Amino acid sequence: MKREGRKPPTVAQRRYLERGLTQPGGKLPLFDGEGRAVDARTVRACVEAGWAEPWFHNPLKPDWLVCRLTEAGRKAAGRTPGAS
Numbered sequence: 001m002k003r004e005g006r007k008p009p010t011v012a013q014r015r016y017l018e019r020g021l022t023q024p025g026g027k028l029p030l031f032d033g034e035g036r037a038v039d040a041r042t043v044r045a046c047v048e049a050g051w052a053e054p055w056f057h058n059p060l061k062p063d064w065l066v067c068r069l070t071e072a073g074r075k076a077a078g079r080t081p082g083a084s
Contacts, residue, residue, distance in 0.1 A: 006049055009076050012042050017051055017069060017077035026069030028052055043067060051076045 009017060016038055020028040028046075032038055043065050046052040051073035055066050069077070 009046070009049070009051065012039070013046055013049075013051070014077060016042050016046060017073050020052075020069040021074065021077055025055070026073070027055065028067045028069060030064055030066065040065070046073065049076070 008014075015032075016028060020026045023029075028043075029038060043052065047054065047065075047067060049072075050070060052067040053070050055068040058064050058066055
């Protein structure tokens, strides 16, 4: 859950969150646009801020954290529900 007084997302965090805006269910990427794994610190920081939430466990890659946007994450990415 987002804590009061939390700083806005960093550039890397916002870029990560924005990529979930166009995905079904708000699924967040495991890899960046260059094919590199998204930094686990970015993913964890977004989860701790309440902008993302774990979605499901990947049995083939148990160390990967598959997440999706929360409503707070949509707002942090600069979009509100229903906005295009």
